[in-house]
Amino acid sequence: MCLLLLKRPKSKRFLLCFIEESKYELFCRLEGVNSVLYSTSAQYIHLIPETVSPLLQSLLSSSPFTHVVSSTSSTSKSLLPRVSALLDLPTLSDITSVEHDSSTSATTFTRPIYAGNAISTIRAPADVKIKFFTVRGTAFPPASSHETDGEGVEVKAVESVEVSDPRTEHIKTTITKSDRPDLGVASRVVSGGRALKNAETFEKVIYPLADALGAAVGASRAAVDAGYVDNSLQVGQTGKVVAPELYVAVGISGAIQHLAGMKDSKMIVAINKVVFALATFSYISLMFCVAPVFRTPTPLYSKSPMLDLLLTCTKPCQS
Numbered sequence: 001m002c003l004l005l006l007k008r009p010k011s012k013r014f015l016l017c018f019i020e021e022s023k024y025e026l027f028c029r030l031e032g033v034n035s036v037l038y039s040t041s042a043q044y045i046h047l048i049p050e051t052v053s054p055l056l057q058s059l060l061s062s063s064p065f066t067h068v069v070s071s072t073s074s075t076s077k078s079l080l081p082r083v084s085a086l087l088d089l090p091t092l093s094d095i096t097s098v099e100h101d102s103s104t105s106a107t108t109f110t111r112p113i114y115a116g117n118a119i120s121t122i123r124a125p126a127d128v129k130i131k132f133f134t135v136r137g138t139a140f141p142p143a144s145s146h147e148t149d150g151e152g153v154e155v156k157a158v159e160s161v162e163v164s165d166p167r168t169e170h171i172k173t174t175i176t177k178s179d180r181p182d183l184g185v186a187s188r189v190v191s192g193g194r195a196l197k198n199a200e201t202f203e204k205v206i207y208p209l210a211d212a213l214g215a216a217v218g219a220s221r222a223a224v225d226a227g228y229v230d231n232s233l234q235v236g237q238t239g240k241v242v243a244p245e246l247y248v249a250v251g252i253s254g255a256i257q258h259l260a261g262m263k264d265s266k267m268i269v270a271i272n273k274v275v276f277a278l279a280t281f282s283y284i285s286l287m288f289c290v291a292p293v294f295r296t297p298t299p300l301y302s303k304s305p306m307l308d309l310l311l312t313c314t315k316p317c318q319s
């Protein structure tokens with residue numbers, strides 16, 4: 001694990017990020033990175049929050065760090081609150097904007113609440129010495145990077161903090177392998193819902209369409225709960241949050257918990273026998289419908305007119 005220290009030019013502010021070692025070189029090239037802390041201790045090979053927390057507590061309690069940030073993930077949701085609680089500070093999760101006022105040392109955040117139906121604005125004043133927060137990646141543009149291989153970046157080893165009797169042990173990691181684009185970052189996503197009826201139909205209908213579009217595959221919770229696909233493909237409030245250029249929702253009703261995970265998609269195509277509820281959200285300017293199409297599933301998708309239609313259709317839904 002590496003800790004990244006980012007210091008803004010002409011500022012005493014630092015940001016501390018947690019990154020995987022495999023991404024180390026990539027992060028060194030990021031604009032604004034000027035210092036990297038790392039540890040080679042075997043106890044940090046797996047990011048077990050109970051083991052990493054004492055290290056971060058020790059680093060942060062005697063440091064000039066003012067902000068601690070990580071992308072929103074299961075690991076960061078477990079790690080950051082532990083560390084901030086040890087330092088008697090709060091953590092904010094899944095923020096979608098951040099603004100720092102250097103004259104008052106206050107930082108103002110926004111974050112979606114009620115499955116994205118309301119936006120909460122939160123101000124962390126100066127007496128919150130270190131602002132801990134996790135970030136919804138889809139709400140921010142990618143960081144720019146430079147070509148050099150981390151030239152000028154200070155790299156420093158840190159002493160590990162031994163945890164003699166860890167209560168949690170890493171047994172094994174099972175990763176679902178797929179040749180398809182990664183759901184979290186894909187520019188196109190095809191998701192299937194309960195209407196697909198079973199795993200076999202899901203595979204027959206969704207995968208050919210996804211392959212033809214070069215898209216990642218997603219699913220509603222109903223489809224995941226019914227065992228059509230693995231739960232790593234769930235999109236929504238309790239699944240992944242995506243914001244692709246194109247989101248195709250096949251046989252998905254558009255429950256608010258599903259919308260919470262995809263409503264920031266640039267173009268949404270709903271394949272449904274009824275109109276997808278998202279059309280009533282005024283901040284989505286484009287909503288295209290192809291309905292109803294999958295009574296005779298696979299053949300339609302494998303023909304190019306259907307693909308052309310999906311990619312270029314311009315018939316707005318009636319809300």
Ligand SMILES: Cc1cc2nc3c(=O)[nH]c(=O)nc-3n(C[C@H](O)[C@H](O)[C@H](O)COP(=O)(O)OP(=O)(O)OC[C@H]3O[C@@H](n4cnc5c(N)ncnc54)[C@H](O)[C@@H]3O)c2cc1C
Nearest residue numbers: 193194195220221222236237238239251252253257258273
């Ligand atoms: C705390 C909580 C968290 C949740 N988190 C999530 C989450 O992260 N992600 C998520 O997706 N859900 C989540 N849910 C569940 C959510 O409320 C819905 O139950 C779920 O999204 C419904 O999935 P669905 O749209 O596939 O199924 P349904 O609601 O059953 O919709 C099926 C759709 O298929 C259409 N259809 C049926 N037959 C055809 C046909 N022949 N041709 C075309 N269309 C057809 C229907 O018109 C309907 O719109 C959560 C719920 C709770 C309470």
